[in-house]
Amino acid sequence: MAQAPYSGKPKQDAFLRAADAAGFPAGSVVGYADIDSIIGDGTRPWWLINAVEHRAGRGKFLLPAIGGAVAAAAPAPKRAPKRAPAPKPVAAPAPVAAPAAVEPVVAPIMKVSSVSYSAVPSKSDNFVPFGHFSDLKQVFDSGFFYPAFITGMSGNGKTFAVEQAAARSGRELFRVNVTVETDEDDLLGGFRLVDGETRWFDGPVVEAMRRGAILLLDEIDLASNRIMCLQPVLEGKPVLLKKINEIITPADGFTIVATANTKGKGSDDGRYVGTNVLNDAFLERFAITFEWDYPAPVVETKIIAGTLGKLGVADKEWAKQLVTWAGITRASFAEGAVDELIATRRLEKIAQAFAIFGDKRKAVELSLNRFDGETKEAFLDLYDKVVGDEPIFESAAPDAADGESSEVPF
Numbered sequence: 001m002a003q004a005p006y007s008g009k010p011k012q013d014a015f016l017r018a019a020d021a022a023g024f025p026a027g028s029v030v031g032y033a034d035i036d037s038i039i040g041d042g043t044r045p046w047w048l049i050n051a052v053e054h055r056a057g058r059g060k061f062l063l064p065a066i067g068g069a070v071a072a073a074a075p076a077p078k079r080a081p082k083r084a085p086a087p088k089p090v091a092a093p094a095p096v097a098a099p100a101a102v103e104p105v106v107a108p109i110m111k112v113s114s115v116s117y118s119a120v121p122s123k124s125d126n127f128v129p130f131g132h133f134s135d136l137k138q139v140f141d142s143g144f145f146y147p148a149f150i151t152g153m154s155g156n157g158k159t160f161a162v163e164q165a166a167a168r169s170g171r172e173l174f175r176v177n178v179t180v181e182t183d184e185d186d187l188l189g190g191f192r193l194v195d196g197e198t199r200w201f202d203g204p205v206v207e208a209m210r211r212g213a214i215l216l217l218d219e220i221d222l223a224s225n226r227i228m229c230l231q232p233v234l235e236g237k238p239v240l241l242k243k244i245n246e247i248i249t250p251a252d253g254f255t256i257v258a259t260a261n262t263k264g265k266g267s268d269d270g271r272y273v274g275t276n277v278l279n280d281a282f283l284e285r286f287a288i289t290f291e292w293d294y295p296a297p298v299v300e301t302k303i304i305a306g307t308l309g310k311l312g313v314a315d316k317e318w319a320k321q322l323v324t325w326a327g328i329t330r331a332s333f334a335e336g337a338v339d340e341l342i343a344t345r346r347l348e349k350i351a352q353a354f355a356i357f358g359d360k361r362k363a364v365e366l367s368l369n370r371f372d373g374e375t376k377e378a379f380l381d382l383y384d385k386v387v388g389d390e391p392i393f394e395s396a397a398p399d400a401a402d403g404e405s406s407e408v409p410f
Helices: 010-021 032-039 132-144 158-169 184-188 204-212 224-235 297-310 314-332 346-355 360-370 373-387
Strands: 029-031 060-062 148-152 173-177 189-194 197-201 216-217 238-243 247-248 255-260 288-292
Touching: 010 029, 029 032, 029 173, 032 197, 032 288, 132 148, 132 158, 132 255, 148 158, 158 173, 158 216, 158 255, 173 204, 184 189, 184 204, 184 224, 204 216, 204 238, 204 247, 297 314, 297 346, 314 346, 314 373, 346 360, 360 373
Parallel strands: 148 255, 148 288, 173 216, 216 255
Antiparallel strands: 029 060, 189 197, 238 247
């Protein structure tokens, strides 16, 4: 909250006299470290720090003259101290001329908005649009503030699609990987110790707001209730940075996208351990929700074939086989026959392993080692059937009493 500026109170005059004695006369620009060295007892002159009239930049303040309201642009020359100085054996130095004007001194702050830096993601030659990609790009192209929530299984390309939509829209994107420890300091910014001085650094949320960029809150369902500091941000309203008493108004084009494996209601099956139930008022501030599924087989085949080609081991037929194999695991997972599945991301990792080791089955086997032994063997057996000549589904025996057939290959 803003406070009244200098008004000639005894404590204010006492501070100014102490500052003068310490070498900071009226018109000097001081920082927090200077103020602490003047007082020395841990207290601070809030009438100086919180009054707009005394601001000389971020974390810098202009000292007024004793008996006057606010220091003039051209301060008076350095006054002699009230106490008589001790005699010195050398001649007194010539008087110091008053400076022509006081230039505000701003502490250097790391700003990603410098002209040499662009936060627009690079376009990927291997990206194949699918799902709600065109809808997402339309939101970005509109320039509206329109928060969107994207939910879907792990490894199906949600985050990559957001990055590529921003790249194709020519929009800057600031990505925040949310965890249970993420708090206001991580998101909005805070003070950092740099070269012995405490300086303020904007967080990614504030940077995105200042620059009218897209803010990506990745894995938002891992957050705790500390994420509630974003309530006003999700409404598109100005945000008060309490620690520096500054109001940030979002620039045109600013918007928010959040990705999650759940819909913010936790994971009942325990598949996504660590996900939390998010505040319903928080979730309600997202205008739309995209349900992101794995790409269709023809699209996924293009993705994997493109990855193999980029790695110098092009093999369209194997790419098609891998996609078929992964599709069967997903269908079995949906039916409850297995507890795991092969995601698009894992297919890409298999392609990379093949480029490294030059052995297809070894690449598959190493990638499946993350699963338990039973699941790994079942998936390997299915892979061998897909790649080999064996029939994947066996028909029912002619003499089967119940007439049922085996619909799951493992």
